[in-house]
Amino acid sequence: MSNLSSPILQLSFLGTIRLRVVRRSLLVVTLIVLATAALFVVQLLTGTFPIAVSRVWATLTGHGTAVEEFVVYTLRLPRALTAVLAGAALGGSGAVYQSVTRNPLGSPDIIGFTYGASFGAVLSIVVLGSSDVAVTISALAGGLGVALLVYLLSMRGGVQGYRLILVGIGISSVLAALVSYLLLKANIIDAQEAYVWLTGSLNGSTWSDVWIGLVGLAVLGPVLVGLGPGLRLAEMGDQAALGLGVHVGRNRLCALGFGAALCAIAVVCAGPITFISLAAPQIARRLTGTPTVRVIPSMAVGALLLLGSDALAQKLFPQSQLPVGITTLALGGGYLAWLIAREGRSRIG
Amino acid sequence: MTQPPFHQPHDIAATDSTVLVGSGLHLSYESVVVAENLNVEIPRGKLTMIIGPNGCGKSTMLKALARMLKPAQGTVLLDGDDIHRSPTKAIAQRLGLLPQSPLAPEGITVADLVSRGRYPYQKLLRQWSRDDEMIVNEAMTATGVLQFSQRSVDELSGGERQRVWLAMVLAQRTPTLLLDEPTTYLDLAHQLDVLRLCERVKRTREMTVVVVIHELNLAIRHADHLIVMKSGEIQAVGAPDEVVTEELIEHTFGLPCRIVTDPESGKPMVIPRMVADDSDQPPIAEEEPRAVSPAG
Numbered sequence: 299m300s301n302l303s304s305p306i307l308q309l310s311f312l313g314t315i316r317l318r319v320v321r322r323s324l325l326v327v328t329l330i331v332l333a334t335a336a337l338f339v340v341q342l343l344t345g346t347f348p349i350a351v352s353r354v355w356a357t358l359t360g361h362g363t364a365v366e367e368f369v370v371y372t373l374r375l376p377r378a379l380t381a382v383l384a385g386a387a388l389g390g391s392g393a394v395y396q397s398v399t400r401n402p403l404g405s406p407d408i409i410g411f412t413y414g415a416s417f418g419a420v421l422s423i424v425v426l427g428s429s430d431v432a433v434t435i436s437a438l439a440g441g442l443g444v445a446l447l448v449y450l451l452s453m454r455g456g457v458q459g460y461r462l463i464l465v466g467i468g469i470s471s472v473l474a475a476l477v478s479y480l481l482l483k484a485n486i487i488d489a490q491e492a493y494v495w496l497t498g499s500l501n502g503s504t505w506s507d508v509w510i511g512l513v514g515l516a517v518l519g520p521v522l523v524g525l526g527p528g529l530r531l532a533e534m535g536d537q538a539a540l541g542l543g544v545h546v547g548r549n550r551l552c553a554l555g556f557g558a559a560l561c562a563i564a565v566v567c568a569g570p571i572t573f574i575s576l577a578a579p580q581i582a583r584r585l586t587g588t589p590t591v592r593v594i595p596s597m598a599v600g601a602l603l604l605l606g607s608d609a610l611a612q613k614l615f616p617q618s619q620l621p622v623g624i625t626t627l628a629l630g631g632g633y634l635a636w637l638i639a640r641e642g643r644s645r646i647g
Numbered sequence: 648m649t650q651p652p653f654h655q656p657h658d659i660a661a662t663d664s665t666v667l668v669g670s671g672l673h674l675s676y677e678s679v680v681v682a683e684n685l686n687v688e689i690p691r692g693k694l695t696m697i698i699g700p701n702g703c704g705k706s707t708m709l710k711a712l713a714r715m716l717k718p719a720q721g722t723v724l725l726d727g728d729d730i731h732r733s734p735t736k737a738i739a740q741r742l743g744l745l746p747q748s749p750l751a752p753e754g755i756t757v758a759d760l761v762s763r764g765r766y767p768y769q770k771l772l773r774q775w776s777r778d779d780e781m782i783v784n785e786a787m788t789a790t791g792v793l794q795f796s797q798r799s800v801d802e803l804s805g806g807e808r809q810r811v812w813l814a815m816v817l818a819q820r821t822p823t824l825l826l827d828e829p830t831t832y833l834d835l836a837h838q839l840d841v842l843r844l845c846e847r848v849k850r851t852r853e854m855t856v857v858v859v860i861h862e863l864n865l866a867i868r869h870a871d872h873l874i875v876m877k878s879g880e881i882q883a884v885g886a887p888d889e890v891v892t893e894e895l896i897e898h899t900f901g902l903p904c905r906i907v908t909d910p911e912s913g914k915p916m917v918i919p920r921m922v923a924d925d926s927d928q929p930p931i932a933e934e935e936p937r938a939v940s941p942a943g
Binding site: 400527530531533534535536537538540541542543544545589590 | 710713714715735736737738739740742743744745746747748749750751752753754755756759763764766767769816819
């Protein structure tokens with residue numbers, strides 16, 4: 299009430315600040331996309347069979363040799379594209395889940411989706427001895443089934459973020475135990491196959507993975523972006539958001555459903571890769587300097603993280619065909635410990 | 648696109664003396680019944696305060712009036728429109744609510760939080776306009792938070808933070824505003840600050856303001872209209888100097904008291920009687936069996 303001095307000055311000041319926030323987000327997203335594109339090109343050029351830029355270009359325009367065609371079209375291009383698409387999908391679904399749960403730990407891998415998918419896949423490999431398609435289908439069924447189960451168990455007059463996370467962690471533990479049991483019972487060949495699936499791998503990426511990722515992202519991405527403003531308001535509490543005219547319940551249900559679907563797309567393309575959906579939204583939030591997680595920057599960071607993790611796995615251990623899931627798991631463990639330590643500190647302090 | 652400076656009252660009931668009417672309301676949380684067959688009217692253009700002991704259902708009633716809680720039976724009409732059947736975004740342009748303890752996202756700035764009050768007016772193609780900007784600034788000026796508009800909400804004191812939230816609901820530009828215990832956790836000076844702000848916006852913007860409040864004497868002093876509740880029922884309704892009696896307060900709160908005249912305002916003032924400490928007795932004369940945490 300004291301500061302009535304210059305409303306006009308203040309007004310333009312506020313406008314400038316808003317513009318600056320938007321500009322910073324735009325700049326950050328642009329830089330991340332450029333970095334991803336650069337890394338993408340590097341991934342096409344390098345490997346056990348290096349190809350020069352000019353030759354990659356020639357191959358892409360249809361003038362490559364048979365070997366070059368095989369390396370670029372069959373091996374490297376689908377692998378890099380799958381990494382980008384699955385990474386973006388994981389980042390986007392992580393952003394939505396963290397927003398709904400109001401918690402940086404509330405990502406689909408913590409909530410149990412990933413464990414559900416793993417359980418479905420391992421059950422199908424070990425017990426039923428299924429083919430690739432059947433494994434994918436049972437992984438999806440497992441993931442979505444667990445998402446639904448967690449949702450129903452944590453619903454009590456509306457879904458509460460904390461309950462969702464706690465129920466998810468509980469169910470994840472049960473499923474982890476079941477997966478271990480199945481692996482112990484399995485013969486060595488099935489166990490090996492199940493193990494590779496469990497860590498998540500881009501080694502065998504094909505064009506069908508790329509198409510699934512592309513279509514899934516094109517359909518679900520805009521839906522999640524559209525849900526963003528309502529979700530951000532719901533972070534102030536259900537009542538505050540309702541008062542502003544947000545359909546909180548409907549919005550949340552859509553977000554969890556479509557978020558799980560987007561995560562499912564990523565799992566189908568690349569297996570149950572951890573860490574990306576957990577870390578991408580928080581890294582994006584810190585880079586853009588926004589108070590809440592946002593879908594588009596999280597997608598961009600997710601794409602870069604997964605492509606980078608795959609590059610790291612490939613370049614550090616060129617002989618072993620290290621699954622990308624191992625890299626993300628190692629990075630994710632450290633990140634998770636840091637996050638929990640930081641959360642604990644801010645709770646106490 | 649220009650907007651009228653203040654939202655005009657809805658056509659149907661423009662001359663009506665009541666803004667909000669709840670009739671035959673049955674309110675419950677799952678199996679806990681808070682109120683049955685409750686009838687309530689909120690007079691237009693007045694500062695109404697709802698008082699009553701803990702668990703009497705006053706916050707629950709406010710939630711029903713604000714469409715936060717769907718009544719098992721009964722209707723709530725805002726200028727003649729059923730608020731539980733109208734599009735919620737349209738209602739949000741006519742009715743604002745500040746809940747008991749809203750959460751500020753970590754690190755959000757004051758200006759950013761206040762501008763969220765413009766959400767009901769934003770559409771896919773009309774995101775943020777010059778008008779929105781002016782209204783947000785005006786709301787921050789009215790609540791005295793403009794000078795820290797770029798500060799993070801986390802850094803502010805309790806009193807300042809409450810004014811930021813009030814700025815957010817004022818930026819919503821609704822003719823009616825419901826506030827759920829806006830003075831709780833504030834010291835006396837900041838409680839007065841909030842109530843004076845309520846009086847001022849009522850007067851200067853011709854708004855209807857409804858406040859759920861615990862401080863009896865502040866309610867009597869600042870309200871134009873009192874609604875006194877107990878056990879999910881309305882005990883008394885009217886201007887404070889007409890309804891506040893020793894019998895009403897003793898009956899409602901189980902608090903033996905004297906009513907004297909406040910030398911400052913000339914309004915009635917409740918002075919609790921001195922009673923000998925009788926440690927055999929439970930501390931509160933009448934405990935409400937229906938009282939469960941969600942009911943304020």
